[in-house]
Amino acid sequence: MRVLWMKKEDLREFLESSKQFGELWGPVQKGEVYVYDKIDDFSRLILEPKRTLLPVKKLIHPPEFNILRYEGETYKTELENIPRRVVYGVPPCDIHGLLILDDLFRRYYPDPYYITRRERTAILGVSFCTPTEGCLCKSMGTDVVQEGFDLFFSDLKDFYLVWVGSSLGDDMVKVRPDLFNNNITRKHLDKFMECKKERDEKFTKSIDMTVIPDIMELSYDSPVWEEIGERCLECGACTMVCPTCNCYNVVDEPSISGFTGERRRYWDCCIFTEYSLVAGGDNFRATRADRLKLWYTHKLKSFGYSGKPACVGCGRCIDTCPVDINVLSVVRGLLGGKEKEGKS
Amino acid sequence: MNKSNEENPFVPEPARIVRKYDLSDDVRFFQIRFVDMEKALSMRYLPGQFMMLSIAGAGEAPFSISSTPSRPGLLEFCVREVGEVTRALFRLKENSIVGIRGPYGNGFPLDKIKGNNLIIVVGGLGAAPLRSLLLYALDNRDNFGNVYLLHGARTPSDMLFKEEFLELKERDDLQCLLSVDKDPTGDWPCYVAKVTKLFKYVKNVNVAKTYAAVCGPPVMYKFVIEKLVKLGIPKHQILMTLERRMKCGIGKCGHCVVGHTYTCIDGPVFTYWDVTNMRELI
Structure with a gap:
């Protein structure tokens, strides 16, 4: 991979120049949380990496959109109005989330909605984040990322290392070659290692993913599922904030005439009662315990066509769940109350 | 377009x-x-x-x-x-x-079934997918050994494709066993019994060379599979086609997932071994 370095103070100028590749988006503060938003006023943009309320998936697999427009029984694809975007400030865990969604939406029957948005969105990643409580990327192996972005900025305090991950990323660099430096020296490498070590020491929580998939298999009949099933409020927030939750529902919305209308895709949630309900009334996951077990199976044991655990350790479920059901508390429960505190 | x-x-x-x-x-x-x-x-x-x-x-x-x-x-x-x-x-x-x-979906593994006996066990709306397999076997009759249809319905008026299947009783190359749980009119020409009672007419089959295909309401599987296993048919030769909620049919919307298996792509036809291995399948 092509790696360059850049002075910290040049980032703003570079991002200004990248606007020719699409609308600039990035994290801004909204009340007490950070959210990805369109950046018209540069002073709102948060330059250091932050955990946003929703992961970057909200821009690639949006909460709701039209997939088809129909007139009688003639259907037309709705792909025209997808804008080109440059999204700055995406942390490694969110990029790993995209890599997992990439496989799901691209394999077997490629999904044109996901693929078009992904192709029209330049991903500008950022590290090193300061781990907050609940950050588990180190445990999940998602604290570093080698693909899935166009450019990646490693924040090494005095300067950025800039990793060029795609041809588009390379084009973006070429608009302002004066801001980038090719000459990577031992000094840069030492600084990289120093910052990484400093970051690594700040993790407070960990999960041992070498055993958790097997623990999940062995815990199929564990009373833990009933316990958390009773506690769960079925709000669905965990699935909304999770970078690897892709489930969606499809609903037709006719116009007043009834003859024309839209077929829309909405985020769905496997924690909801109707998720596995079929016409006729059979519900294949009638209890909350069953539904929560499915969610945790996907996050901690196997998910998607590759059958690997899909948790990217972003910590959002830990921040979000109002009744403390999250990957940490579930693992703690499955291991019989022993949560491994301390450094990974 | x-x-x-x-x-x-x-x-x-x-x-x-x-x-x-x-x-x-x-x-x-x-x-x-x-x-x-x-x-x-x-x-x-x-x-x-x-x-x-x-x-x-x-x-x-x-x-x-x-x-x-x-x-x-x-x-x-x-x-x-x-x-x-x-x-x-x-x-x-x-x-x-x-x-x-x-x-969409995998469909029945015809390449494997061909050359073997075939026992088709239908309950209620299970006729929908299994009629396709039955007609296929009859249209390609030389490619299959003995073919059995065991079809159960609640009453004669509930039996789907009743006339079509009654006509099939005339064929010499098919064992067509039709039964109803109850016969209110009293003029039902075939068996009045649960579909599981029909297995006594499946005799002298070489079980190693036999595939079974089952589809019916969820409650039916347990009892039918018990019979098939008792006959000695290997678990991976007992096929069943399953129902799930689906919004896309192509492995994207997530609703039909069992573990990380997508019913719409990896199924809807599964073997009894799959069902034993993945507890949520039936």
């Missing part, structure tokens, strides 16, 4: 309802043909596969194909009126246009 439609697997193709009639109080038979005749004649599919049927305004739902690929041109479905899409479908008249896309 614009270019993006062609590359979009979510776009239904227009198809015409060419014939429909009631199979029971709430189940209707539909013959449907792609408006595009070339598409109608060239579509390849396997027994056990399904299609997404779409009615603009009401939505989309998955339906097993009841016709056999050995008789190309028309697609047949038997549909119970239970949800929003099926209610809208039941309101449609002959010659109405619906949208269809597919075929």
